Amino acid sequence: MSAVKRLVRSFFDRPTLEVARDLLGARLVRVGRFAGRRLSGIIVETEAYIGQEDLGCHAKAGLTPRTRVMFGPPGHAYVYFTYGMHWMLNFVTEAAGKPAAVLVRGLFVTEGASVVALRRNGRPRKIWTDGPAKLCQAFGIDKRLNGTDLCAPGAEVFLEKALSLPESAVTTGPRVGLNNVPEPWKSIPWRFRVLDIAPFLRDNCTGEGVQ
DNA sequence: AGCACGATTAACT
DNA sequence: GTTAATCGTGCTC
Numbered sequence: 406m407s408a409v410k411r412l413v414r415s416f417f418d419r420p421t422l423e424v425a426r427d428l429l430g431a432r433l434v435r436v437g438r439f440a441g442r443r444l445s446g447i448i449v450e451t452e453a454y455i456g457q458e459d460l461g462c463h464a465k466a467g468l469t470p471r472t473r474v475m476f477g478p479p480g481h482a483y484v485y486f487t488y489g490m491h492w493m494l495n496f497v498t499e500a501a502g503k504p505a506a507v508l509v510r511g512l513f514v515t516e517g518a519s520v521v522a523l524r525r526n527g528r529p530r531k532i533w534t535d536g537p538a539k540l541c542q543a544f545g546i547d548k549r550l551n552g553t554d555l556c557a558p559g560a561e562v563f564l565e566k567a568l569s570l571p572e573s574a575v576t577t578g579p580r581v582g583l584n585n586v587p588e589p590w591k592s593i594p595w596r597f598r599v600l601d602i603a604p605f606l607r608d609n610c611t612g613e614g615v616q
Numbered sequence: 617a618g619c620a621c622g623a624t625t626a627a628c629t
Numbered sequence: 630g631t632t633a634a635t636c637g638t639g640c641t642c
Contacts, residue, residue: 452620454620461620462620463620463641466641466642469641469642470641470642471640471641471642485620485640485641486639486640486641487619487620487621487639487640487641488619488620488621488622488637488638488639488640489619489621489637489638489639489640490621490622490637490638490639491621491622491638493620493621495620508620510620532622536621536622537620537621538621538622539621539622542622580620581620581621582619582620582621583620584620585618585619586620
């Protein structure tokens, strides 16, 4: 076992597009529930939301109770609710006062498969965590984790270095679900995806049921 | 009033 | 196997 490295505050205190790109291949870890089981997954899809001028970003509404966390210091979890039933997990980036964050849209589950299978109601692995609300359901992420300091000891959600992915493994495109957002924000390629994580997975999976 | 979505269903190939 | 359409749900401003 090599030493595990947590992502530190300076990782998040950078331009949001760099953070969104570099989060691909990082490991999202959830602890503190599920009878002490650790859940984790490799991040395979992200989107960047940057500043009040980005009309796809919640911060366009200014500083409100909802967007407060995004205006705060980097390295914190911004968890919000939408569509009457879904939670979304974001990581705050850039210096305090500049509202920006990265939305986590996809994971490959690497620990806690049995817990995730139950939480996802026995659905196929393929659709466990392939959407921002699905991964929150799978990992038990909701408003209780809003504002969590990802860099603090004892955090219930945090990030670890895991895989280093070459540019050839990454693709970009427009963000999802901004149907009524004007250009250029609607089409700006601030979505980052791993084309296929499988070739990069070796000893990064533990726990039952992982091939 | 309007949503940064997901589950389900229906209609394809 | 895939894509397209529908709509529930409750928080936000």
